[in-house]
Each structure stands twice: as C-alpha cells, then as structure tokens.
Amino acid sequence: KAACPSQCDLFSSQNYPLYIRSVPTENELKFHYTVHTSLDVVDEKISAMGKALVDQRELYLGLLYPTEDYKVYGYVTNSKVKFVMVVDSSNTALRDNEIRSMFRKLHNSYTDIMCNPFYNPGDRIHSRAFDTMVNSMMMQVC
Amino acid sequence: ITEVCGAKRVGYFGPAQFYIALKLIAAAQSGFPVRIESIKNELPLPRFMALKNDTEVRYGTPAEFHGVKFQVPHATLEKNSYKRTDEGDKQEPKSPPMSPICSPPASPSTYQRIPLSYGYGKARSGLEQQHAAPYEVRHSTHQQDGPSSGNYGAKSALTCSTPNRSLSVEREQQDSSTQYSDDPWRITEEQRDYYINQFRSLQPDLSAFISGSVAKNFFTKSKLPIPELSHIWELSDVDCDGALTLPEFCAAFHLVVARKNGYQLPETLPETLLPEYLQAACLKPMRDCALFDSYSEPLPGSQQPRDLSRTEKSSAGEVPDNSALLQDGKKDDKQALKVSTTLKTVPKEFQHLTLKTAAQEPNALRARPRSRSYSSTSIEDAMKKGEEPPTPPPRPQKSHSRASSLDLNKIFQQNTQAMRSGWLPPPPPALPPRPSVSQTEQPSEVELHPQMNRPPSQAEENSSAKKEVVLAQPPSKPARRKLRTEAQGLETPELSPTINVTSSLTAVKPHLPVQKQSSKQKRAIQTAIRKNKEANAVLARLNSELQQQLKEVHKERIALETQLEQLRPVTVL
Numbered sequence: 001k002a003a004c005p006s007q008c009d010l011f012s013s014q015n016y017p018l019y020i021r022s023v024p025t026e027n028e029l030k031f032h033y034t035v036h037t038s039l040d041v042v043d044e045k046i047s048a049m050g051k052a053l054v055d056q057r058e059l060y061l062g063l064l065y066p067t068e069d070y071k072v073y074g075y076v077t078n079s080k081v082k083f084v085m086v087v088d089s090s091n092t093a094l095r096d097n098e099i100r101s102m103f104r105k106l107h108n109s110y111t112d113i114m115c116n117p118f119y120n121p122g123d124r125i126h127s128r129a130f131d132t133m134v135n136s137m138m139m140q141v142c
Numbered sequence: 143i144t145e146v147c148g149a150k151r152v153g154y155f156g157p158a159q160f161y162i163a164l165k166l167i168a169a170a171q172s173g174f175p176v177r178i179e180s181i182k183n184e185l186p187l188p189r190f191m192a193l194k195n196d197t198e199v200r201y202g203t204p205a206e207f208h209g210v211k212f213q214v215p216h217a218t219l220e221k222n223s224y225k226r227t228d229e230g231d232k233q234e235p236k237s238p239p240m241s242p243i244c245s246p247p248a249s250p251s252t253y254q255r256i257p258l259s260y261g262y263g264k265a266r267s268g269l270e271q272q273h274a275a276p277y278e279v280r281h282s283t284h285q286q287d288g289p290s291s292g293n294y295g296a297k298s299a300l301t302c303s304t305p306n307r308s309l310s311v312e313r314e315q316q317d318s319s320t321q322y323s324d325d326p327w328r329i330t331e332e333q334r335d336y337y338i339n340q341f342r343s344l345q346p347d348l349s350a351f352i353s354g355s356v357a358k359n360f361f362t363k364s365k366l367p368i369p370e371l372s373h374i375w376e377l378s379d380v381d382c383d384g385a386l387t388l389p390e391f392c393a394a395f396h397l398v399v400a401r402k403n404g405y406q407l408p409e410t411l412p413e414t415l416l417p418e419y420l421q422a423a424c425l426k427p428m429r430d431c432a433l434f435d436s437y438s439e440p441l442p443g444s445q446q447p448r449d450l451s452r453t454e455k456s457s458a459g460e461v462p463d464n465s466a467l468l469q470d471g472k473k474d475d476k477q478a479l480k481v482s483t484t485l486k487t488v489p490k491e492f493q494h495l496t497l498k499t500a501a502q503e504p505n506a507l508r509a510r511p512r513s514r515s516y517s518s519t520s521i522e523d524a525m526k527k528g529e530e531p532p533t534p535p536p537r538p539q540k541s542h543s544r545a546s547s548l549d550l551n552k553i554f555q556q557n558t559q560a561m562r563s564g565w566l567p568p569p570p571p572a573l574p575p576r577p578s579v580s581q582t583e584q585p586s587e588v589e590l591h592p593q594m595n596r597p598p599s600q601a602e603e604n605s606s607a608k609k610e611v612v613l614a615q616p617p618s619k620p621a622r623r624k625l626r627t628e629a630q631g632l633e634t635p636e637l638s639p640t641i642n643v644t645s646s647l648t649a650v651k652p653h654l655p656v657q658k659q660s661s662k663q664k665r666a667i668q669t670a671i672r673k674n675k676e677a678n679a680v681l682a683r684l685n686s687e688l689q690q691q692l693k694e695v696h697k698e699r700i701a702l703e704t705q706l707e708q709l710r711p712v713t714v715l
Contacts, residue, residue: 013697013698013701014701079694079698080698111382112382113376114384114690115354115379115382115383115384115686115690116354116372116375116376116379116384117354117355117357117358117375117384118358118368118369118371118372118375119372121693121694121697122697126369126372127372127373127376128373128376128409129376
C-alpha cells in the first residue's frame with residue numbers, strides 16, 4: 001500500500017503559502033496548523049544544513065502527535081521553496097522512496113510553472129496542470 | 143456486402159464494419175467477388191458516383207506537401223469521404239464518415255476510435271494509391287477549402303506513424319464533419335501566415351525560439367488578463383522550456399485570438415494546436431513564404447542591408463495586405479470572415495505594437511533582439527564572401543564554438559581567394575556610398591555600412607553588437623583575430639587588393655551574391671548558417687534558463703533587502 005498524502009502544500013522562501021491542497025476530511029484546519037508549525041522545523045533544519053545545498057535534499061520530519069498519527073514530510077528546493085506533505089500514517093507502511101518520488105514530481109511540476117513567463121515567483125499557484133498533477137498524486141492509491 | 147462485413151450481425155456499421163464494407167465495395171467495383179478474402183487485394187478506392195458534390199476536386203494542393211499527403215474532403219453532408227495517400231508508405235484507412243454521427247470537436251474520444259480503425263486498417267491490405275488516376279476523390283469544398291485543404295494536406299504531412307495518421311484521419315473526419323470553418327481551434331491559412339509573420343518580427347529565425355520574456359511582453363499587449371495569459375502559456379508551451387518554438391507560438395497566438403473573440407480557453411490543448419500537429423503544417427507556410435518573400439523580408443539569409451526594423455514594419459504592414467489578399471481569394475464563410483476580420487483587428491492592434499516592439503526591443507537588453515541582430519548579421523557576414531567581418535560576427539561571442547568560427551574563417555579565406563580574381567558584382571542601389579566600388583574605398587566605410595544601413599532604431603543593437611565584438615576579442619580564435627586585425631588593418635594599403643574584393647563584395651546586396659556564388663560556397667555558407675542557428679538556439683535556451691535563475695536570485699535579494707531594512711531601525715534606535 002502506498003502512501004496517500006492527505007495534504008500537499010507549497011511554501012515560498014518567505015514561508016507564505018503558494019499552494020495548499022488537501023483531501024477533504026474533517027479537521028482540515030488541524031492540517032493547516034500542523035503544516036505551519038512544521039515550517040518552523042523545516043527552517044530549523046535548513047539553517048542547520050549549512051551551505052552546499054545541492055540538488056535535492058529531502059527533510060524528513062517526523063512530527064508525530066500522540067493523538068493523531070500522521071507524518072509530515074518536508075522537502076526544500078535550492079531556491080528555498082518548501083514542499084510539505086501530510087500523510088496519514090495509519091494506512092501505510094510508508095516507503096521513503098515513494099515520498100521522495102512524490103516530492104520529485106512536485107518539484108518537476110513546480111519548475112514547469114516557473115518556466116511560464118507569466119508566473120511571478122511568489123504568486124499563488126493557479127496552474128491547472130499543477131492542480132491536475134497534485135490531484136492525481138493524492139488520489140493515486142487512496 | 144453488409145452481411146459479409148458483419149454489419150448485419152452486429153446491427154450497425156461500426157468503423158470496422160464500415161471499412162470492410164467500403165473495401166468490399168471497391169472489390170466489387172473492380173470485379174472481385176464479394177468475399178472477405180477480396181479485401182486483401184490491392185484495390186482502388188470505391189467509386190460513389192452518386193455522391194459527388196457540387197465542388198471541384200482539389201488536386202492542386204497536394205503538390206505542395208512533402209511527406210504523406212492527404213486530400214481531405216470536407217464533407218459535412220457527404221456520406222463518404224476518402225483519402226489518398228500519395229506517398230503510399232502507409233496503409234490508407236478508409237475514413238468513415240463518423241462525422242454525421244458524432245460531431246464533437248476533436249477530442250479525446252477520437253483517440254479511442256483510432257485503435258479500432260487502425261487495427262482494421264492493418265488487417266486490410268495496404269491501399270497504396272499513388273495518384274489520383276483511377277478514382278475520383280469527392281470533395282465538398284468548404285468555403286475555406288483552398289487554404290484549408292492546404293491545411294489538411296500539410297497537417298497530414300505531419301503524421302509519421304500510422305496511429306497518428308489514423309488519428310489525423312479521424313480528426314480530419316471529425317473536423318470536416320464539424321464544419322471545418324467552425325472549429326475555433328483550427329488555424330487557418332491566413333492565421334498561420336499572420337502568426338508566422340509575427341513570429342518573424344520577434345525572431346527572424348523561424349526555427350529558433352522566442353524566449354519567455356519576449357513572448358510575455360508580446361502577449362501582454364493583447365490586453366488579456368495575466369492569469370489567462372498564464373494559462374495560455376501553460377497550454378502552448380508543451381515542452382515547458384520557457385520558450386516558444388514556431389508551432390508553440392502559433393498555438394499560443396491562436397489561443398489569444400480565440401480568447402479575444404470570446405471563446406473560453408480549453409483545459410487542455412486542442413489537437414489542432416499541438417506542436418507536432420502544427421509542425422508540419424508550418425512547413426507548408428515556409429514554402430508559401432516564397433509568395434510573401436517578395437514583399438516581406440523573409441529569411442535572415444537574404445536579409446541584409448534590409449534592416450530588421452524594416453522587416454518588422456513591412457511584415458506588420460503586410461499582414462493586413464496578406465489577409466486582405468487571402469480574403470479576396472476566398473469565398474466568404476462566416477467564420478472565415480469573422481476570424482479574418484478579427485484577425486484584421488488584431489493585426490492592427492499588433493501592428494503598431496510590433497512597430498513599437500521594433501523600437502523597444504533594440505533598447506531592451508535582451509538576448510533575443512540581440513540574437514536576432516546577431517543571427518542576421520552573422521549570416522549576412524557569411525553571405526558577404528570574403529569580406530572582413532565589419533562587425534566581427536556576433537557568432538564568436540555567442541557560441542565561441544570553434545566549428546563555427548573556423549568555418550567562417552575558411553569561408554572567408556576561400557572566398558577571398560576565389561573572389562580575388564576580380565569579381566565585381568553590380569553595386570546595390572541601397573548602398574549608395576559603395577557603388578563607386580573604387581579601389582580606395584575606405585574600409586571603415588565597409589565596416590560601418592552594414593551598420594549604418596540599419597535604421598537608427600537599430601543603432602542600439604549595433605552598438606551592443608560592437609560592444610560584444612569588443613568583448614569577443616580575447617576569446618576569439620587566432621585565425622579570427624587575424625581576420626579582425628585584417629579588418630582593422632584594412633586601412634593599410636597593402637591590404638587594398640583584399641579591400642577591393644571585399645569592398646566590391648560588400649557593395650553587393652546579399653541576394654545578388656547568392657545567385658552568383660558557386661555552389662561550394664553556398665554549401666559552406668549554409669553549413670555556417672546552420673551552425674549559427676544551432677548555436678543561436680542553444681544560447682537562447684541557456685539565456686532563458688539563466689533569466690529564470692536571475693529572477694529567483696532577484697527575489698532572494700529583495701527579501702534580504704527587506705530584512706535588512708527591518709533590522710536597521712532597530713539598530714539605529
């Protein structure tokens with residue numbers, strides 16, 4: 001069984017959200033909250049990383065609250081754009097590879113968006129292609 | 143026949159049944175017995191006399207296409223439409239008139255049908271029909287038939303693989319059914335030519351890219367809201383490289399035009415706007431360009447002292463002419479009228495815009511205009527045999543590729559020698575100072591002329607070209623440097639023989655020398671041109687990537703600056 005993210009978020013380098021997409025469930029607000037708090041952890045890890053942020057680094061954040069078990073994964077590009085994914089860990093034996101591949105797909109789609117000259121970095125992302133991709137990713141093995 | 147093909151059994155004529163039925167009809171008409179095995183024979187297309195419509199059979203256009211040629215009947219009403227494969231390397235599917243039954247615009251549903259038809263197409267023996275002879279192709283020409291059959295032919299020339307071909311067949315059927323001219327996502331001949339001219343105004347090399355920023359400025363002038371433009375870009379930039387090739391540009395432009403006419407933007411790119419689809423279709427206009435070549439500045443090769451801004455002005459000016467011209471040639475179809483009138487309005491809009499662009503672009507420090515000037519200058523330089531590059535061709539700065547610079551050297555040297563034997567082409571009228579073609583013509587003039595000939599608006603480009611030239615000095619290869627010093631040393635009398643040749647050469651308009659060159663030189667020049675274009679494309683791509691990186695870096699910088707400002711008051715206090 002593959003991981004099915006409950007929420008995918010994209011944050012800019014200034015930590016404001018560029019894109020938020022979640023599988024509709026109750027407690028969406030909780031997800032939002034979690035994601036924002038996880039940003040702090042991400043920042044912490046970035047600064048700890050130091051220089052030479054090459055290629056794709058993946059930050060695995062193991063935020064597990066005792067009450068609700070879900071995992072939050074983070075991923076940062078070299079332009080400091082952060083991807084955060086919330087996955088309900090109850091339904092999976094999470095595979096690191098899958099998470100990585102999902103992040104890679106997100107990253108690729110994000111670069112496609114960047115190629116669009118009408119997109120200003122820092123804008124909310126309204127690209128339909130991106131939406132489609134995220135939806136398909138989130139629905140894939142749910 | 144109905145029974146044999148299985149329609150009786152299943153109760154309807156599906157594509158498979160229909161194909162078989164048609165094949166059986168052909169068999170019967172050719173005298174073969176009506177049996178399944180007959181369809182394995184090579185058969186001409188069946189003749190359906192009764193259905194011939196009012197309009198003439200169009201044979202003219204196929205001659206223009208290379209590749210697979212199709213004659214597409216635009217049958218809205220006709221039951222049967224047929225295709226001819228001229229280069230019969232593929233099997234020819236019998237396109238069923240799916241049209242009347244299902245008339246949605248070209249859409250994914252057609253794709254599903256394809257495997258079916260293709261499968262049966264395979265089962266049948268190849269219908270290699272080479273030429274029109276044995277049968278008549280029925281067409282009901284749409285009012286736009288002239289250009290549109292051109293379209294179809296070119297479009298079909300596109301598809302290389304049989305599934306794709308079936309697809310185009312299907313699509314064509316679909317489109318012919320849905321009233322060809324009504325399909326808003328199909329680019330008509332006039333539109334395509336217009337788009338191509340617009341492309342040229344932004345980027346004279348039709349096989350190179352328009353960078354994202356240039357395209358953005360251009361499309362922003364259409365006054366569509368940014369999100370829509372963003373979506374249009376997303377649809378049309380299929381390879382997501384931040385730059386538009388000619389077919390991508392045509393698609394984007396077409397979407398803009400459609401949107402301005404009130405059509406909603408589709409979620410996905412319609413088939414007729416796919417780059418592959420347009421690619422071959424765009425090849426046809428390249429040939430048609432011969433038409434326009436006479437009054438539009440066409441390829442950079444023959445560009446020369448015709449300055450780029452003149453190109454733009456003339457191309458912008460021509461567009462209304464072209465569309466008017468083409469309009470006259472066609473019957474009035476409502477859609478065609480509508481489209482072309484909107485085209486006319488859009489061109490007017492873009493007309494002065496392109497003029498403005500012409501003025502603006504030289505001032506903008508963009509690689510695109512620069513590369514445009516370079517591509518033309520370097521090609522001109524290549525054209526001027528043996529001329530010491532007046533502006534040491536941008537080529538070295540762009541690519542620094544040995545191959546190209548060596549080529550140029552070789553060309554120059556060999557040309558210089560070849561031409562040294564006193565070839566005096568007639569001086570071109572456009573270069574008044576030169577025609578005197580005297581031995582003592584100042585080399586500085588030689589150098590300056592190509593630049594002075596361009597209008598002042600190009601001055602910026604030239605100066606930037608010169609700057610680039612200066613920059614290119616160190617990296618240029620020794621041979622090139624030698625040429626350059628030769629160029630600089632042109633003033634010395636000992637090089638005057640060369641000067642004679644070069645001045646006489648420079649005195650010639652490029653298109654004249656073209657005709658007079660030996661084929662060897664032509665070839666050499668063409669390779670140089672090709673290499674140039676490749677280098678151009680590579681650099682353009684590189685440039686767009688770098689620009690994006692620049693964007694991101696800028697953002698970071700701004701963020702840092704704001705942070706700094708936030709911190710500052712604290713410390714001051």
